[in-house]
Amino acid sequence: FTMTAALLCFLLAAPLLLVAGSPVHKSNNGTVPLVLWHGMGDSCCNPLSMGAIKKMIEEEISGIYVISLMIGKNVVQDTENGFFMDVNEQVSMVCSQLAQDPKLKGGYNAMGFSQGGQFLRAVAQRCPSPPMKNLISVGGQHQGVYGLPKCPGESSHVCDMIRKALNSGAYTDLVQKHLVQAQYWHDPLNEDLYKTHSLFLADINQEKAVNETYRKNLQSLEKFVMVKFLQDSVVDPVDTEWFGFLKTGQAKETETLQESVLYKEDRLGLAAMDKVGKLAFLSSEGDHLQFTREWFTENLLPYLH
């Protein structure tokens, strides 16, 4: 069944390409390259997570070029950097890696897992070349998090430490600079602190000022797909996976993206994208990043062609 879906997709896409004349964005045997960014506590190449996903995609889309980003020189550094390396630096490292890769010249799709989702959105907003086509955020935290209820994987001791640091002063310069999770910590009871001191998230979400370049670049995407996990026990609040969050001034009631000031003032161009059908809100049953191969091929594979 899954192969049929992939094949059908290909058959449907092929005549369009012929009509369009030159398949400018296509390379690597008619496939669009794919860039993956792993989540916290994970690495580029874990055979049980990103390694398996990369392999599955390569099996489903014959000839596809897939890069699973490694932040650092090896898998150990890559995992540590997911906790401790300045996110703005990580994003600029990735931007230069992508710009130097000749295979990405014609454009690429991007798929981020958990925090990799908002990091790849920063790549889309800051680095328009090579062009990102579809951005797929799988359990990403686009309005940040307020809480760290559970750690993914084996990192619970690291998380205990992180939780302490976040509670004692997420917006102090020291913690901001050295703790990845602080850089997307969003305290609804202290919005002003967040807006002025968040080094990463407040910038890409245009909380301080509106950078027209960010709006323009984000709107150049063909699709921005957001996946929410319906029984997520790691991300708090889970609404952030669809760009919603807690209402300002309290920590109980949430609001959707469409109800937010960000959307109403359209500070990021998301309302404009929504209007022309560029936003997709998908959901998967299960806990954080839990999905079946069937769910993946049915729901996400179509965005990788």
Ligand SMILES: *[C@@H]1O[C@H](CO)[C@@H](O)[C@H](O)[C@H]1NC(C)=O
């Ligand atoms: C891709 O195309 C090249 C040359 O056109 C061919 O040699 C190669 O086997 C193809 N790869 C796949 C996976 O189809």
Ligand SMILES: *[C@@H]1O[C@H](CO)[C@@H](O)[C@H](O)[C@H]1NC(C)=O
């Ligand atoms: C807007 O973002 C672009 C891309 O990151 C950057 O080069 C530029 O300096 C920013 N402009 C302002 C006013 O911050």
